[in-house]
Amino acid sequence: MTDRVHSDGTETDAAATQPGSFRQVVAVFTRDRMATAGLIIVILFYLIALFAPILAPYPDEGAGKPNASALTQPPSAENIMGTDQLGRDVLSRIIIGARPTLLVPLVVVALAILVGAPLGAIAGFRGGWVDTVIMRTTDLFLSFPSLLLAIAITAALGRGLFNAALALVISWWPWYTRLVRGVAVSVRQSDFVEAAEAIGLTKMQIVRKHILPNSVTPIVVQATIDLGIVIIAMGGLAFLGLGTQPPSPDWGLMISEGRSVLLSSWWVATFPGIAIFIVVFCFNVIGDALRDVFDPRTRR
């Protein structure tokens, strides 16, 4: 049923997902060279985001300072990726723009997990009316296309990076509630939880000690793929003018700004576009590799 389909279209049959240990995660990367390459590239991009002001060749231009002497210059030795309509170095804009583009989605997904996962654990473990209330609320949020809901929320709250991020958290948490609930329901029926109940652990303790740890692997797998989707969604909000506001850089915003000079100066929009594509591609490769190992349903 559609109820189990996740944000990336896989059926997260959480009950069938194996708990898995950290060592198994490491094993994925030692065996799968594509996944390892993906991971290295992603880490590189995040390091670039962290050290952006040091790495950018023209940090001022990267942050938005116009340079009237070099408007829309094609790629050259001084500006490897050319300059935009305001004469700013595109490479510097990409490096500085990596911060909102890559770091904010990380926070968004983390917050969505932080809100969604405990709710799912409670719903699956308590059952009864608590389960009904939580899951009906989840269904409600998921009956909107997630990005459409995020657009509407950002429009209502007012544009800006913070509101766009908040809107994405509001539209994304239910995916994790649903995921963790599946785990909780299956764990609840297991022997060790019965044993835990027998020795007098409270429900909260069982949720904390058994259900949440068992949810870690499915959450990690899902979060990896979701990060790619949220980066695209965040870029989309910026493209629509709802996220990062100029003159601050953001890859989605840069693509949108490059549209007006697309046919005469292709480099303005193309390089940030390639950057976004590489990162999301890597997240998807990693996510696929993880899922192949931890979801026995798709195991070969």
Added chain:
Amino acid sequence: MRRLEFVITRFGSTLMVLLGVTVITFLLARTVPTDPAALFLGPRARPEEIAKVAEQMGLNDPLPVQYVNYMKELVQGDLGNSISTKRPVLDEIFARLPATLELLFAGMTTAIIVGILIGVFSARWKDKPIDWGGRALAILGVSIPAFFLGMLFQIVFFRWLGWFPLGGRTSVDLRFTSPITDVTGFLVFDALITGNWEGFKDALWHLFLPAMVLAAFPAGLIARMVRATMSDVLSLDYIRTARAYGQSENLIAFKLALKNAIGPAIAVIGLSFAYALTGSFFVEIIYTWPGLGQLTVNALLNLDYPLIMGVTLLGAIAYIAVNFIVDIVQAQLDPRVSLDD
């Protein structure tokens, strides 16, 4: 009889969700920071005028009363008036709907066909070069944002190769040479049934790039899902039996396995539709396609909240309807699908 029961129960829960959706769009419309009355009257309105309009619009009533009024208008098909054009929101939406539906239809059809093909071929030749290529294509599809792919295609297919137009639904001079008679609003279809060959070619030529861009993400999703379900089915006992009897691999994959793999894979079509729907916003801006996406983006710029919430509500309704249909089709295909699953 059980089928009918399934449909009715599923319909009931769908109605409940719809009701909840209206609560969310209503609350969103009311969290708007700017006073709707002030927005409606424009920047030069006097405070007493704003107060009067606020009273008329019922903005001083308690929230539950406002919601009931909102619902009363909603069931009559009244979504309020657009702030920028002052015309009814529903009229604005319906004027733009055919263009978006045509794009969505073309994009989703392409995505479903291409997605299933890639998925099936990947699973049939698992871990062979065809599979690697198929998987790479699928990941490619879900990794390129529509707003970038659209522009990339414009550079390559318009600027460099000159094969396709930059945007729009038809060429500008088509209006004078062979205008398309409006029947359904689907230009390609209208031109075809009115025998307007020139118009048909032109409309199709304009539809191609936007539809391809729109199809990329859903096609990737569908391909991955089909590959996964096909792989599942191919490892089942009846397939092993078929192999033992010496049936050819092609017959096994394309006939025996596909039939059972397609059911579970259909579930992802609902979700693909959701991505295509939001994807169409970006595609429409990039290809100056005069549909709902353009309307919404203009509404976002003008802070036209009634219009934004109208589109959001309609998008949710469409998504819910698609999921409803998908569930029913899936239940038809697979008798094991039950309500409480």
